[in-house]
Amino acid sequence: MNILTRIIQTKRAEVAARKASTSLADLDRAIAMQSPPRGFRAALDARQRTGSGHALIAEIKKASPSKGVIREDFDPPAHARAYEAGGAACLSILTDEQWFQGSDAYLEAARAAVSLPVIRKDFMIDPWQVHESRSIGADAILLIVAALEDARMAEIEAAALDCGMDVLVEVHDQHELDRALRLTSRLIGVNNRDLRDFTVDFQRTYELVDKAPAGCTFVAESGLTARADLDTMAERGIHCFLIGEALMRARDIEAATRAMVG
Numbered sequence: 001m002n003i004l005t006r007i008i009q010t011k012r013a014e015v016a017a018r019k020a021s022t023s024l025a026d027l028d029r030a031i032a033m034q035s036p037p038r039g040f041r042a043a044l045d046a047r048q049r050t051g052s053g054h055a056l057i058a059e060i061k062k063a064s065p066s067k068g069v070i071r072e073d074f075d076p077p078a079h080a081r082a083y084e085a086g087g088a089a090c091l092s093i094l095t096d097e098q099w100f101q102g103s104d105a106y107l108e109a110a111r112a113a114v115s116l117p118v119i120r121k122d123f124m125i126d127p128w129q130v131h132e133s134r135s136i137g138a139d140a141i142l143l144i145v146a147a148l149e150d151a152r153m154a155e156i157e158a159a160a161l162d163c164g165m166d167v168l169v170e171v172h173d174q175h176e177l178d179r180a181l182r183l184t185s186r187l188i189g190v191n192n193r194d195l196r197d198f199t200v201d202f203q204r205t206y207e208l209v210d211k212a213p214a215g216c217t218f219v220a221e222s223g224l225t226a227r228a229d230l231d232t233m234a235e236r237g238i239h240c241f242l243i244g245e246a247l248m249r250a251r252d253i254e255a256a257t258r259a260m261v262g
C-alpha cells in the first residue's frame, strides 16, 4: 500500500471525528468572522505578468513521511515573515498532524503574520474540509487527483469556489491530468515526487506541460533544491514552484527564498 493510500485511510477517520464535533453551521459562523480570501492564483499570475522573479509558493512544513523531522526550531509566523521578506508570492502550510506534524494553528498564526495568500496543504476528501479550511483562514486548497474519484473531486472543488477560494489540482501523470482538466480550475500542480518510492523526476513536469492545452498555469512541486532547477524550468515555460524542504532546511530562510526567487 503506498503512502498516499495510508494517509487517506487515516484522514477518513480524522475527518469523521472532526465532523462529529463541529457542524457545518459552526464552521460557517467562523467563516463569517474571517478576513476575505487573498487571491492565491491572482498572486501567482501577477508575479508572472510582472516578470519580477519566479513565482514561489514557499512551504511551511515541520516534517514529512519521506524525510522525518525537517526543522527543529520550527516557528511558523517567523518562517512566514522570512518567506514574505524574501519575495515569495504565496505560502503553503501543512496542517496534517499525523504524517507531517502540522497543525491548523500553524496556518492561522502564519497567515496572521503576513499579507501573502496561503494554501492549506492537507488531504481533502470531503467538502466539509473546505469550510473548515476557510474557517481557519485558508485562501486556497490542494486537491490530489490520485486520492479522489471524479464526482467527489468536483464536489470539493465546487465548495471551494463557492467559498471564494482557489484550488491547486495536483497530478502525477497524463491520466490524472486528463481527469484534472474535467474540473474548472486551471491551476495544475505536477508532483515530481513518486509517492510509491519517493524518487523525484522533473521530467514529469516537462512531459505534462508540453501536452496540456493552453490556459493552464502549472506549478512544479517537490524536490526543487536549486535556483538552477527553477531557471531551467522557466526556459520551458514553467514559472510557478512549490518548495518546502530546501527552504525549511536553510539557516537563513529569507536569504534562501530571495536566492530562489531571483
Ligand SMILES: O=C(O)c1ccccc1NCC(=O)[C@H](O)[C@H](O)COP(=O)(O)O
Residues within 6 Å of the ligand: 003, 004, 059, 061, 064, 065, 066, 067, 191, 195, 221, 222, 223, 224, 242, 243, 244, 245, 246
Ligand atoms: O513530502 C512527502 O514525503 C510527501 C509524502 C506523501 C504525500 C505528500 C508528500 N509531500 C507533500 C508535498 O506536496 C511537498 O511537501 C511539496 O511538494 C514540497 O516538496 P519539497 O520541496 O520536496 O519539500
